[in-house]
């Protein structure tokens with residue numbers, strides 16, 4: 001059949017054929033070319049969903065159109081698009097390009113990225129219904145036709161013509177005071193036309209009523225703020241894709257800078273996105289933006305699907321000036337986006353820990369670049385990535401080193417837990433912290449106690465000298481595995497028997513892991529029986545709204561002492577907090593993660609920033625076994641720059657980010673030996689790919705992560721490092737391209753580019 005040249009008319013037809021490139025929602029391959037049947041030509045645009053046939057599947061498959069063009073160059077006959085599902089594209093061409101970039105960079109199927117980009121409530125048309133509208137048919141232009149109708153039909157039809165707008169049958173019945181019969185008669189005679197439309201049923205959500213006592217009044221900017229604004233406005237006016245890092249100490253008034261910058265954007269008819277960590281979407285944050293702008297869309301996790309859809313439609317129609325939301329708000333479909341801001345840009349919640357495992361900072365950067373608009377990253381403790389970007393010229397540094405109102409930074413006092421006189425019997429609270437809490441409560445001040453407890457990792461730390469058992473190769477703390485008494489490096493799988501005594505000081509009570517918030521609460525209540533205590537951690541904050549409730553009780557003074565996990569370290573602005581205590585700064589420090597030092601610095605600095613915000617000052621007590629550690633020293637002096645420079649030098653040793661790139665492949669399976677075997681074969685694939693590409697990539701593992709078994713599945717990690725992110729990505733792509741795991745093995749793997757939780 002294919003031996004002879006096709007007749008000329010067939011070639012012409014092929015040249016004229018309309019072709020759509022389609023990525024599939026549930027298959028990692030593609031894009032594929034499909035032929036657009038004539039009736040769909042002109043209707044189908046990129047960003048719309050389609051149904052397409054797929055070989056070996058009976059039912060049509062859901063896909064997304066990413067491009068349309070004329071001419072079939074594939075050299076084979078194309079299957080046809082079966083159905084177009086949307087009337088309007090769900091994302092505009094720049095967003096489609098963003099999807100394709102994310103799909104490539106994060107090595108996630110494009111269909112999956114679309115699903116992350118377009119909320120499920122939008123895809124499912126939540127809170128909408130189909131309604132059928134009636135309009136007069138062209139035949140009614142002939143007056144005589146109308147005149148000859150029976151009176152009831154005539155009345156209804158004349159009303160519809162006079163109103164000049166479509167009406168539902170029910171509306172027309174009310175206006176014409178008639179039953180359904182005359183209207184269905186008109187329909188049968190072809191004198192009215194029907195048209196169905198999808199409409200929102202949900203109304204406008206009520207504006208947030210915040211009773212937090214703040215006013216809409218804007219303060220005259222401080223000198224730091226004025227200078228920051230000048231620089232941001234210059235970037236806005238340059239109409240270039242500049243990245244600015246706003247490094248402002250806690251309480252320097254960064255939010256006011258964001259708001260004024262957005263006011264500038266809005267004056268030019270454009271809009272802005274403000275990304276904040278989910279936890280800081282408090283009424284306080286909402287209030288600040290809602291009071292200063294006419295149309296703000298606040299996106300948060302407690303919205304109903306209908307509300308989410310409603311907001312999304314408003315945003316897309318260009319009715320919104322500012323979108324405030326967590327990481328997924330980076331995809332907000334604003335038609336005239338002029339500025340993106342990431343507040344607390346160092347925050348871990350900007351990384352999504354399910355597929356596609358994107359980082360909102362990176363995506364915001366890509367979006368800002370493609371639209372040629374500025375990106376502002378704000379933090380008191382910038383990520384090393386952003387700091388490094390200012391050093392390498394990719395970002396511009398703006399500093400706000402002073403607090404508003406000439407308030408001093410709080411004094412930080414370190415308590416050395418190795419000293420016998422500081423330790424209290426069976427307690428987590430040192431003598432000095434105990435005294436300070438009592439003193440503060442007597443002065444009617446409020447107290448925050450932070451107990452950082454990340455995950456369940458059990459590092460091995462000597463309670464006598466503070467020594468931490470670490471891997472000789474990676475310098476990572478080893479993790480104690482209760483089963484079998486082993487200590488394992490979860491980067492490279494170095495394993496030893498857990499030592500019975502401290503290898504450093506020979507103390508024989510080396511202990512594992514530690515204290516929980518619940519136990520701390522019991523201790524606190526026993527020590528300070530008159531204090532009103534509230535606890536905030538992921539256990540007590542399960543119910544929606546409980547977070548707000550505790551915060552407003554604390555704000556109003558019904559609670560004297562708030563204790564909790566890192567949840568309480570962020571963004572709170574309570575002037576009466578006179579004391580912040582950090583129970584054990586080392587729990588973050590000795591976590592087996594190359595970012596442990598950075599996390600510790602951030603945590604101590606951020607929580608310290610919760611005090612000294614009023615006129616009564618404030619102080620901080622940090623309990624630690626390692627008071628001499630660089631991260632803790634720098635945090636105690638509020639010296640970000642010293643920390644960042646020292647930490648950069650540390651990262652250089654192993655080429656960790658931001659100097660190099662890392663990626664991780666996580667394998668999960670029900671049988672430990674099978675999972676490990678597949679991890680090993682993945683390793684050889686990676687090694688082969690590296691060889692073939694001549695890529696300079698270091699591969700570590702497979703090793704068990706700190707929590708090797710999760711939800712009944714065994715896990716193994718492979719860690720890849722390279723100075724070149726492109727070589728790193730290419731090696732993984734090449735290795736996984738054709739890597740198939742037999743179904744019977746029940747092992748799955750995911751690729752995590754730029755992982756945050758190691």
Ligand code: ADP
Pocket residue numbers: 219220221222225248249250251252253254255256404405573
């Ligand atoms: P940051 O986010 O940098 O920690 P905030 O934006 O929370 O700081 O500001 C800290 C406090 O200072 C807030 O209560 C804010 O209302 C107030 N503030 C901000 N700018 C000014 C100013 N120019 N003059 C007076 N108060 C200000």
Ligand code: ZN
Pocket residue numbers: 471472473474475476489490491492493494
């Ligand atoms: Zn190791």
